[in-house]
Amino acid sequence: MEHDVVVVGGGPCGATAAEDLARAGLSVVLLDKAGRIKPCGGAVPPRLIRDFDIPDEQLVAKIDTARMISPTGRQVDIPIENGYVGMVDREHFDEFLRDRAARAGATRLTGTFLSIDRPDGRPVVRYRDKATGEERALRTRLVIGADGARSAVARAEVPGGREIPYVIAYHEIIAAPGRTATYDPHRCDVVYDGRISPDFYGWVFPHGAHCSVGMGTGVDGVDLKAATAALREAAGLADAPTIRKEGAPIPLRPLDRWDNGRDVVLAGDAAGVVAPSSGEGIFYAMAGGRAAAEACECVLLSDNPRDLRMARKTFMKQHKAVFRILGAMQDAYYKSDERRERFVTLCHDIDVQRLTFEAYMNKELVHARPLAHIKIGIKNVAHLMGLVPARPAL
Template sequence: MFDVIVVGGGPAGATAAEDLARSGHRVALLDRAGRIKPCGGAIPPRLIADFDIPDDQLVARITTARMISPTGRRVDIPIENGFVGMVDREHFDAFLRARARRSGARLFSGTFRRITRDAAGPQVVYRDKASGEERRVAARLVIGADGARSLVARAEVPGGDRIPYVMAYHEIIDAPAASGQYDPRRCDVVYDGRISPDFYGWVFPHGASASVGMGSMVQGVDLKQATADLRAASGLSACRTLRREGAPIPLQPLARWDNGRDVVLAGDAAGVVAPSSGEGIYYAMVGGRVAATAAAACLASGRVRDLRLARRLFMREHKTVFRVLGSMQRAYYRSDERRERFVSLCHDVDVQSLTFEAYMNKKLVGARPLAHLKIGLKNLAHLTRLVPSGYT
């Protein structure tokens, strides 16, 4: 009998398991071994500091972000006073699971099937990877951290079967030498309907390799062909492909993260990926931490309502950021003409400065009200077409 079973060993699940184990709880971590999520791999300084990520996990340090419009307009945004770290999820997720195990969590390798219950509490039924046999693990609580199409969420939490998502696909390739089109210290974000009609494509350096991919909500988009087109446009067609991965990325936090009984969600299962940017690693790890906090509170008090703390704590700090980013995505991602205006807006030094201050520190910056007003007026002018596309 464990105190908590965590289903899913990605950043959210591994963080929840580590936090609970460090605080003295008996923790089981069930992971489907071999799964690697498609991900650009960017992590901001706040994540590195808050979650004590060692330097050897960083495969690259990014000092510039380049926005590319549908017409090929390029805007380079320097990352002042720091860098964005890059990780390779194949190794980063394994590092987080190993750290949870060293903290006292017990790892199980297998595929989640269902949750059953008896008088003692819930039992997670899973297919063991080594034997292929169906087994079960008993605990007092379950944390579902099993991704955007979470089986735990679908079975246990109201609304868990209706989360909207973008289908993402990327290819990890051998990184080329630095050139006019590729810079190992720069992330390229491509806003072009020929690559993605409603999201974006990316070229993110990973040291000796690079992640090239895109995402879309539109049914019928050929993700592999779009990625091939992006590679061609970026001069990367000849680079050797190391692996290919695809998975859904959620676009909206669920209205509820617990079942009012013995289950609470974390990470993609709860829908905590930032709109507009698609950033998920930081928010997944925060989601794992607040799920662990809620589970520990419930175990200590015996009150199932304490499971609600997970969503409440997360939204207290990040609700406004998610609302602003969601509005940005709805305003600018719907057409190439709007994307062109968005990239034009990114020329503004105040937009650049405030955007990266917010990204690096995960807070909306309120210390420069005149800059906010200026950005708001420019944003309105672009959306109402008071300025021609291509002007800042």
Template sequence: MEFDAVVIGGGPCGATTAMDLARNGWTVALLDKAGRIKPCGGAIPPRCVRDFDIPDAQLVAKIDTARMISPKGAHVDIPIENGYVGMVDREHFDEFLRVRAAEAGATRLTGTYLKVEREGGDTFVSYRPKEAGAEPVRLKTRLVIGADGARSNVAKQEIPDGGDITYVIAYHEIIKAPANHDEAPKYNAGRCDVVYNGAISPDFYGWVFPHGENASVGMGTGIKGFDLKVATAQLRADSGLTHCETIRTEGAPIPLKPMKRWDNGKDVLVAGDAAGVVAPSSGEGIYYAMCCGRRAAEAGHMALAKNNGRYLRLARRRFMREHGMVFRVLGRMQDTWYRSDDRRERFVTLCNDIDVQRLTFEAYMHKQLVFAKPIAHLRIFAKNCLHLARLIPAS
């Protein structure tokens, strides 16, 4: 089989890339493993719904409050003004995106990527179909786009320093949500709980995110040897959710820093988690993966149309122009506030500030830093300095 482009990985990034390329008239193969569900809280902001035409039926819940919980159990409830945070279940959401890509004209293939091969100036993607005992298949292509996750085999094989990526390991349990308040008084089906506690995660955070009839309970950490399942069991106990039925469990690496290079300058480009595109501090990935997929499709379209692999560099350039500042700010925030329980306690205290709440959620909802309120920024900067100097109490 022969295609203009082969997209490896059918998550939000890969499916978006395949859909956009197919809509531009290119022949596209979308290669994906069947049955793999990424651990994910499932939150998407209204901008994601708007920019990528996500139907309301895909939202299993709409969240109107975020609760930040400190190591000592203090909490701050932050109302989400003028909107909501939508929640999706990746089991169904990712498949919806793959189906939409196929409807746009992409050819879906199921199997395991093996390698990129080159012969006589031609490029081939080798993969093993899912069927038991199947022999490897080769696809002739002009362009390979790797959207195959944080430890991307495409990146390792084809991109300089592609195996060097910073990540945390995320683990979560999808559970049956409590039927009523009496069954689990701490659980609220309209609220996301974010837990900053070194016992749950020594360098990231834990979460309890409603998914309609279900809920996602999990955490992430980059500390080797830390027992994720024990920490998640503790999180469920602290949240009064130990008794809830466990439907499935999932774990995977989550990158926290974009790679410095995403392409080989010829015929290979990586995107999404494979390029390190997950927001530091928050761990938000779905929206940024889909944005990255769109930029990858634009760069791929240019490279194919001009028959010049140098256009592949546009994917990273355009993405970082749009989101690089947000990633840098969130990275500094994580480095500053997640390093100890004392810092986490102070961070939750800061979240009680109305200026912090408004600017944070305006930035989250609209996906850009808000600079229109300089006085508020000065007040936040001053409070940060006072907390870091331990000149004001943490609660």
């Protein structure tokens, strides 16, 4: 039997691609290793909930405030106006998406991807079945590589797939208390402190009965577990029972090419689509999975492999500007504690708060406030040139 598409990887990206293709009436296989939970803060914006029809029961918490914490311990609370940030538990959320893809008509298989062969020109995906240990094969017309930041599909098939830069993320899922003096189950804490991460940030994200506490860094030699222990101590969560510990690479920038010009296209972390500065990945993974599915549908209709390029073009047309600005912000403010201090100071500005969360919630730049953009630009320049104090006057 020859399938139309084999999707390698069953996270939010691969499950979304498989569901979309199955709903289009195509023969789709979703191949996933299973048994692995990606370390993730679990934040999902309202646009994801709308675009991908996520039921309310998948949200383990609804966040109404974000707290930015500077290297000197200053705190800026930013209310999330006109909405909320949903939180999901990846253990259950990913399985919900995989099950939904299967109910749409995708065939679920559990196993480890090995290679792609082309004995007669058509791709054959070889994998090791988890239950039996046997090597098996899937004939297909196209392959979507949605198998993470160290994608085996990308390394084997797509130019540049071996060189993608990444940071390492580590977190601990713990049993969360109720509201305390240092922990709020409706507030996300983001810690910009070089002692926690010299080039990224730490987080305390509520997950209902649980909480994700973690950090990320691309610097060798950083003790991830010690940094996370310090975060837990500061949040009053040091004695909370630990449920599980997880670590994984998070890509830093989109690859320049997402397809092999023939029969393979990448999506999600495999294509490098995690937002700079924030590290947000779930929305962009699912958007990338949808773009890859649309590109595959076009190729199956046109029989022109050049249409695989549509996946990257479609995604970047929608999100390139946001990625560029977030990348510039990370380059500007994550270099030192002095810069991080200035960034938290900038977050005091009401226009910064509103524009930031409007952009986050809707995943597009807000153009309706030109004067606010100008003011923010001037303040950015003033901070980066050291023309204003790093800390506001008391």
